[in-house]
Amino acid sequence: MKIEEIKTYIRSAKIDNLEIFFDYNTRNLSTFRINGKCSIFIIANTEEALSSLINILNENNAKYYIIGSGSNTLISDYCNDVIIKLGRKFDYIEFYDNGFITAGASCMLGKFITKCYKNKYDFSFLAGIPGTIGGAISGNCGDKLETICDYVESIECLRLPKNRVVKEKIKLKPVNFGYRFLKIDNLAAITKVFFKKDKLEKELIFINIKERIKIKKEVQPLNTFNCGCFFKNPLNSKKTAGELIDSLGLKGFTYGGAVVSAKHANFIENSKMAVSEDIFNLAKLIAGLVNKNFNIKLEHEVKLVGF
Numbered sequence: 676m677k678i679e680e681i682k683t684y685i686r687s688a689k690i691d692n693l694e695i696f697f698d699y700n701t702r703n704l705s706t707f708r709i710n711g712k713c714s715i716f717i718i719a720n721t722e723e724a725l726s727s728l729i730n731i732l733n734e735n736n737a738k739y740y741i742i743g744s745g746s747n748t749l750i751s752d753y754c755n756d757v758i759i760k761l762g763r764k765f766d767y768i769e770f771y772d773n774g775f776i777t778a779g780a781s782c783m784l785g786k787f788i789t790k791c792y793k794n795k796y797d798f799s800f801l802a803g804i805p806g807t808i809g810g811a812i813s814g815n816c817g818d819k820l821e822t823i824c825d826y827v828e829s830i831e832c833l834r835l836p837k838n839r840v841v842k843e844k845i846k847l848k849p850v851n852f853g854y855r856f857l858k859i860d861n862l863a864a865i866t867k868v869f870f871k872k873d874k875l876e877k878e879l880i881f882i883n884i885k886e887r888i889k890i891k892k893e894v895q896p897l898n899t900f901n902c903g904c905f906f907k908n909p910l911n912s913k914k915t916a917g918e919l920i921d922s923l924g925l926k927g928f929t930y931g932g933a934v935v936s937a938k939h940a941n942f943i944e945n946s947k948m949a950v951s952e953d954i955f956n957l958a959k960l961i962a963g964l965v966n967k968n969f970n971i972k973l974e975h976e977v978k979l980v981g982f
């Protein structure tokens with residue numbers, strides 16, 4: 676179905692609790708902060724609205740993408756995939772006496788870490804990482820030692836096993852997640868996450884958070900427009916993706932408005948003049964050089980939408 680027909684269809688479906696935007700500037704949807712355009716951007720403010728929306732998009736074979744805070748997403752300059760964001764109703768965090776913590780998918784990681792700290796739960800390994808709970812679970816974010824899914828008991832989500840959306844609560848097992856991935860068949864959207872973690876002294880958590888942010892500031896460009904590590908670390912190499920790229924002398928290399936960070940070679944930055952195509956082409960060039968020189972195929976960690 677053509678994008679104009681999808682627009683008409685969405686308009687005429689008259690689903691409550693959706694905020695619908697056509698020809699939306701995508702600058703604030705991704706931390707690359709690029710002035711692209713997305714044909715249809717929708718904020719879903721309730722689970723029912725999200726579910727109905729996914730059903731009609733699915734019925735019409737329209738491609739859609741659930742976005743969190745876009746800190747791991749490159750959106751094409753002219754994106755015809757429907758971009759959906761979960762609204763404020765999904766932004767909450769609750770603590771229970773039995774050690775369970777629940778958080779809505781659109782809750783920001785920074786707020787999550789701070790509230791957990793106040794309640795004596797240590798999620799300091801996530802400090803300094805931007806993103807939402809939904810995005811973090813979807814890519815199992817974290818560091819070398821700990822990842823967020825290690826502390827997830829279950830998730831509430833919408834799945835599309837056949838042609839209709841179903842709401843489910845799924846207990847996470849070790850097979851469901853690994854290095855920067857979550858694997859749930861036919862997952863349409865994560866809506867709520869149940870965490871379980873032991874408590875720790877607040878003073879210790881505070882020290883951990885401070886230390887973590889200090890290290891991150893030293894090694895990563897936290898003040899530029901980027902989406903974190905562009906490539907996953909290859910499993911068949913002792914070197915990280917950043918080390919491989921650095922050893923080719925690519926730090927500071929530019930393509931249009933895209934630049935390989937001078938601080939961390941696995942970060943691609945928007946020098947404020949980039950279009951998405953520049954970032955995409957620079958990533959392609961880097962992956963090609965790494966493959967040619969080391970016979971290693973780099974895989975994107977950053978998700979591409981609308982390409």
Ligand SMILES: Cc1cc2nc3c(=O)[nH]c(=O)nc-3n(C[C@H](O)[C@H](O)[C@H](O)COP(=O)(O)OP(=O)(O)OC[C@H]3O[C@@H](n4cnc5c(N)ncnc54)[C@H](O)[C@@H]3O)c2cc1C
Nearest residue numbers: 743744745746747748806807809810811813816817865903
């Ligand atoms: C400066 C910087 C430093 C970073 N450091 C780290 C780091 O140390 N470790 C690390 O792991 N990552 C890091 N990242 C990457 C990024 O912050 C994380 O991957 C983050 O968890 C992404 O969250 P998001 O909400 O921004 O996701 P988005 O970019 O919006 O989306 C990422 C993926 O999650 C999916 N998604 C989002 N919400 C939902 C939902 N509700 N249901 C289903 N799927 C959903 C999207 O479809 C997409 O596939 C860094 C990024 C930056 C900019």
